[in-house]
Amino acid sequence: MTETTVTIDDAAQRSARLGEAGAAWAKRIGANPDNANLTYTAAGVGVGSVATRISAGKHQFLVDEPAALAGDDAAASPVEFALGAIIACQVVVYRLYAEQLGIQLDDITIKAEGDLDVRGLFGIDESIRPGFSDIRLAVSITGPESQERYEELGRIVEARCPVQDLFSNTTPVSAVVTKA
Known part of the structure; x- marks a missing residue:
C-alpha cells in the first residue's frame, strides 16, 4: 500500500491554513447559507473474497476482512x-x-x-x-x-x-x- 502524507511541521503554517479555511467558509456561507450544505460521495466494487475497492473523489482504497470473517486480510x-x-x-x-x-x-x-x-x-x-x-x-x-x-x-x-x-x-x- 502506498501512503501519501502532507506534513506540516510548522505550527504557524497549520495555523495559517486553518485560519484561511475558516475565513473562506465564513465568506462562502455569509454570501449564501446554502453553501454550507455538502454532499460527499463514495463508490465501491467487490473484489477478492469479501473485499471492496472504494473510490472517493480522486482517492481509492481497499477494505477487507480478516480470514476469520472470510476475508483475505489485505486491508483494514x-x-x-x-x-x-x-x-x-x-x-x-x-x-x-x-x-x-x-x-x-x-x-x-x-x-x-x-x-x-x-x-x-x-x-x-x-x-x-x-x-x-x-x-x-x-x-x-x-x-x-x-x-x-x-x-x-x-x-x-x-x-x-x-x-x-x-x-x-x-x-x-x-x-x-x-x-x-
Missing part, C-alpha cells in the same frame, strides 16, 4: 475504517477549535477501541445489534495549556465532530437494490 476491515474515521475527524476538529479558541495544541494522538459482538452480524442473537456496542477514545494532547483547558476543548470536539455525531445519533440510511 470496515469497522477498523470506522474507528479510523472517528480518529481522523477528531484530529481535524481538535486542531480547528484549538485554533479558533487560541489553545496551543502541539501534538495529538488518539486511540480508539470499539466493542462488537458478532452474534448480531451473523444473526445468531437478534437482540444484539450488529454494530459497535461501545467506542472508547483515548486522546493524548501535548502543549503548554492546563488539563482543564484541554478538557474544555475535548467537550467542544465531542459536540462538533461529524463522525462522532454519526456514531452518537441515528442517521437515516436508505438503499435501492437493482439488478444490473
Whole structure:
C-alpha cells in the first residue's frame, strides 16, 4: 500500500491554513447559507473474497476482512475504517477549535477501541445489534495549556465532530437494490 502524507511541521503554517479555511467558509456561507450544505460521495466494487475497492473523489482504497470473517486480510476491515474515521475527524476538529479558541495544541494522538459482538452480524442473537456496542477514545494532547483547558476543548470536539455525531445519533440510511 502506498501512503501519501502532507506534513506540516510548522505550527504557524497549520495555523495559517486553518485560519484561511475558516475565513473562506465564513465568506462562502455569509454570501449564501446554502453553501454550507455538502454532499460527499463514495463508490465501491467487490473484489477478492469479501473485499471492496472504494473510490472517493480522486482517492481509492481497499477494505477487507480478516480470514476469520472470510476475508483475505489485505486491508483494514470496515469497522477498523470506522474507528479510523472517528480518529481522523477528531484530529481535524481538535486542531480547528484549538485554533479558533487560541489553545496551543502541539501534538495529538488518539486511540480508539470499539466493542462488537458478532452474534448480531451473523444473526445468531437478534437482540444484539450488529454494530459497535461501545467506542472508547483515548486522546493524548501535548502543549503548554492546563488539563482543564484541554478538557474544555475535548467537550467542544465531542459536540462538533461529524463522525462522532454519526456514531452518537441515528442517521437515516436508505438503499435501492437493482439488478444490473
